[in-house]
Amino acid sequence: MSFTTYIKENTSVATADFEKAQQFLDKFGGRLEQVLISMGLLSEEDAVSAVSGYWGISADVPELSITEDELHELKLDIRYFIDNKWLPLKVDGSKVSFVAVDPFAATINQLLEYKGLDFEVFICSESHFRELERAAMDISWSPTDLDLADDLAEEKLMELASETPVVNLVNNLISAGISRRASDMHLEPHNGLCRVRLRIDGVLQDLEYLPLKLQLPVVSRLKILSSMDIAEKRRPQDGKISMKISGIDLDIRVSAVPLAEGESLVMRFLIKESLSYDLEKIGIAKDTLSLIRSDLKRTNGVILLTGPTGSGKTTTLYSFLNYLNDDKVKLITLEDPVEYQLKGVNQIQVKSEIGYTFAQGLRSVVRQDPDIIMVGEIRDRETAEIAMQSALTGHLVFSTLHTNDAPSSYTRLMDLGVEEFLLNSALIAVVAQRLVRKLCDSCKKVDDRSEELTHKYKLIDFANQIDMPLSPVMCSPGCKECSFTGYKGRMALIEYLRNDLEIHEMPKNEYFVGKARKYMHENQQRSLFEDGLYKVLQGNTTIEEVLRVTG
Numbered sequence: 001m002s003f004t005t006y007i008k009e010n011t012s013v014a015t016a017d018f019e020k021a022q023q024f025l026d027k028f029g030g031r032l033e034q035v036l037i038s039m040g041l042l043s044e045e046d047a048v049s050a051v052s053g054y055w056g057i058s059a060d061v062p063e064l065s066i067t068e069d070e071l072h073e074l075k076l077d078i079r080y081f082i083d084n085k086w087l088p089l090k091v092d093g094s095k096v097s098f099v100a101v102d103p104f105a106a107t108i109n110q111l112l113e114y115k116g117l118d119f120e121v122f123i124c125s126e127s128h129f130r131e132l133e134r135a136a137m138d139i140s141w142s143p144t145d146l147d148l149a150d151d152l153a154e155e156k157l158m159e160l161a162s163e164t165p166v167v168n169l170v171n172n173l174i175s176a177g178i179s180r181r182a183s184d185m186h187l188e189p190h191n192g193l194c195r196v197r198l199r200i201d202g203v204l205q206d207l208e209y210l211p212l213k214l215q216l217p218v219v220s221r222l223k224i225l226s227s228m229d230i231a232e233k234r235r236p237q238d239g240k241i242s243m244k245i246s247g248i249d250l251d252i253r254v255s256a257v258p259l260a261e262g263e264s265l266v267m268r269f270l271i272k273e274s275l276s277y278d279l280e281k282i283g284i285a286k287d288t289l290s291l292i293r294s295d296l297k298r299t300n301g302v303i304l305l306t307g308p309t310g311s312g313k314t315t316t317l318y319s320f321l322n323y324l325n326d327d328k329v330k331l332i333t334l335e336d337p338v339e340y341q342l343k344g345v346n347q348i349q350v351k352s353e354i355g356y357t358f359a360q361g362l363r364s365v366v367r368q369d370p371d372i373i374m375v376g377e378i379r380d381r382e383t384a385e386i387a388m389q390s391a392l393t394g395h396l397v398f399s400t401l402h403t404n405d406a407p408s409s410y411t412r413l414m415d416l417g418v419e420e421f422l423l424n425s426a427l428i429a430v431v432a433q434r435l436v437r438k439l440c441d442s443c444k445k446v447d448d449r450s451e452e453l454t455h456k457y458k459l460i461d462f463a464n465q466i467d468m469p470l471s472p473v474m475c476s477p478g479c480k481e482c483s484f485t486g487y488k489g490r491m492a493l494i495e496y497l498r499n500d501l502e503i504h505e506m507p508k509n510e511y512f513v514g515k516a517r518k519y520m521h522e523n524q525q526r527s528l529f530e531d532g533l534y535k536v537l538q539g540n541t542t543i544e545e546v547l548r549v550t551g
Contacts, residue, residue, distance in 0.1 A: 004032060006054045007042075012247065017041045031102070037168050040245040043179065044125035044172050051103075052123055061099050061122045064135050065090040074117075078136075084108055087132055089122070099124050099132060126165070127172060127208055134193075134209065158230065161220035169214065170221045174252070175245050176207060177269060180483065184268050187222075189215060189261035200483075201437045201490050202310060202549075219256070219265050226254040234258055241267075253337070270339055277315065277322035277342075283438075283491025285534060288526075291496060292431065296323060299371075301428035302391045304378075306403040312435045312492055313400045314339065317374055320398055321345055329371040334361045336376050350376070359383040366390050375399040381417035388418060388426040405528065406432040406497035407516035410508050420508045424499070432495035434528055434549040436541045437487035440476040444539070447475035453543055462533055466524060474539040491540060493549065495528045 008018060013036060021035045033050055036042035042050075052059040070091045071078065081087060085101035086108050096119045100108070103121045112119050124132070160166060173196060177185045182198035185207075189195075194215035196207040210218065223230045226239025241252040253268040279289060295303055303320070305313040318340065321331055325344050332346045336358070341347065346368070350361050358375055359382040365373055366386075377400050378384045391397045403412045409430045413423055447453065450473040454460060463470040476486035497503065497520060506515055520527065526534060532546030 003050075003054050007032065007036075007050050010050060010053065011042060011046055013041050014247070017247075031104075034102075034164075034168070037171060038164065040171050040175065040243060041247060043175050044127060048123055048125050057103050057121065057123045059123050061124050061128065061132075062089055062097060064132055075115075081108065082133060082136070085126070085129055086121075087129065087136060089132075094118050095120065097122065099129065101126050101129050125172075126169060127176070130208065130210060133211070158220070158224070160217040161224050161230070163217070166214070166217040166221050169210075170218055170225075171245060173207070173218075174243075174250070174267075174269075177267075178245055178248060178250065178271070180207075181489075182269060184266060186264070186266050187215070187218065188264040189259065194218070200485070201487055202435055203437070203485075205483075205485075215262060219263055222254060222265060222267070223256065226252070228254070228256060233263055253339075277319040279319045279323055282312070282316060282319060283535070283540075284494050285526075285531065288494050288496050288531075291498065292429070293323075295429050295498070296320060296396075298396060298428055300391050300394050300396055302387060302397045302399065302426045303428050304399055304401050304409055304430045305433060306401045306406060306409050306430060307433045308402065310435070311433050312490070313433060314376075316431070316433060316492065317398050317400065318342060321372070321374060324372055324396075330369060331372045331374070332365050332368060332370040333374040334358055334365060334376055335374075346370075357383075359386055362386045362390065366393070366395065370395060372396045373398070377401070378413075378416075384413055384416050384418045385422065388422045391426040392422075403432070405513075406430040406495045407513040407520075409497075410512060410516075411510075414508055423508065424504050427499040429496065429498045432497075432528060434493045435490045436493055436532060436535070436545045436549050437485075438489045438491050438540055439474055439542065440479060440482035440486055440488040442481040442488075443476045443479035443486070444474050445477070447473045447542075449473070457533065457543060459533065459537065462530070463537060466526070466534065468534070468537055471537050471539060473536060473543065475542055487545070491535065493528050493531045493535065493546070494526075495531065496525060 007013065017039070021032060021039060024035050025032060033042060033047040037044060037047055048059050051057060066088050071088065074088065074096065076088065084105055084107070086105065087099050089097045089099055096117055098119055099122045101124065103123050173185065177198050180198055180200055182200050184199040186197040186204065187194060189212065193212055194210040196210060197204045198207050220230045223239070225241045225243070228237045228239045235258065237256045239254045241254060243250055248271060251270040253270065255266045257264045284292065305316055307313050321333070321342060325331060330346070331344070332348065334348050334350055336350045338347045338349045348361055348365070350356055350358055358377065358379065362375060362383060363386060373390060373395050375383065375387055375397065378387060387397050387399055401409050401412060403409050410423060414420065453473045460470055476482065478484035478486045482488040497516065502519055503516060506512055529546065529550045532541070532550055535541050536543055536546060
């Protein structure tokens, strides 16, 4: 069996993609697995597994234990080896163990044979090699960092960013982010290194630390892909990348911001296939979902979603639109930016730089005879008033607002200058939202502190109050499925406030928020924290997680 056949049978790479890789090999040469990695069709880990399985080269890399004295005795140019992605790990008698990204490198093998060394070699991925490289820095060598001067020639940046190791590194970082379900990736200078972090289920986690000499080539590579100016390092820039990584079609929003130590670059991963705009899957409790669905049946009025950035408001709004999407109605959205294309929905990108704001866009949208309008965000009085007036003229309007809870939306809109009568007439309901991480189902178990937590947070009284059976508090210690975090996926916490007769008649003064909260409590309408406790009793999350997002 050939190596090509072995990879075909042991990976998920499509035949058509193999043909493209083979055409590249025929023209330029190289190794099949490296070409597939460069094309974003194969992950580093899968490539290592394939080479290890076919050629019998162990990927079970021993710990780095070589000493400085042993390195001197070997009389090897360590920088030369590291530049070729080889590293001595340990000396056992007369035998030297190496780890390599490319164990078949002819020049290195010939050099070791010429020196008469008895050696064995292990294979590893480039990311694993960088970890070992950093550890080796403490033993005997200090790499010469790339000149990071601001006046580095643009031609040199282009050359660095186009080198195969940099291309592979960028592809591997993005592939690692996608495989770990990250929503964002952050690259930033940190203590003389380039720190790479992933936001997974709303929480940042370290992925790896790159040598500082790689930061500029990596950032330049990402700037080229996102059509930014690679020579501009003094001003913020934004861009977008469309690419295919590990067989996944991917859109990436890229933001670069200058820092004192260099540049911070953040990528937002937008994977269309991974999203499901289904109200059932957001995590909204059945009683609240029933109220929201009845609101969505209205033909006019305003439904507001509130919460901080990253609380899932846009996904919930898209779920509302998806629920109502029908050939019999016309749906138009105003967004900044349009992140996902929704089939059957007319989506408009606002452009503030040319004066096409939410307010300006909303004026033109109402002349398009829509049934349902979504406004990405209410930021000013003009947008708020046009949205309310549109609702009074027969449109169902969805929008978002930045407030901490549902009752505060009324006072926030009045602060913007919206008249109280307009709020009372137009608002249907306000939904405040946060996202909490869900416990991993693979390692979920009863928390050893269940009785203590039940007593501390008065869960017995709360369960009786909402007429729900008391269940033990659960936890997840962590396993391979959840990357040992204990959590996998997220769900919504919801605070729902309908503009019913009682809320309508309450004066919207400085006492409104307190009175509205009392009314909600008396009518068993849960606050964000209480909805969190409700999900704790369902065994879906932890009290610590609820406290983290609700304060």
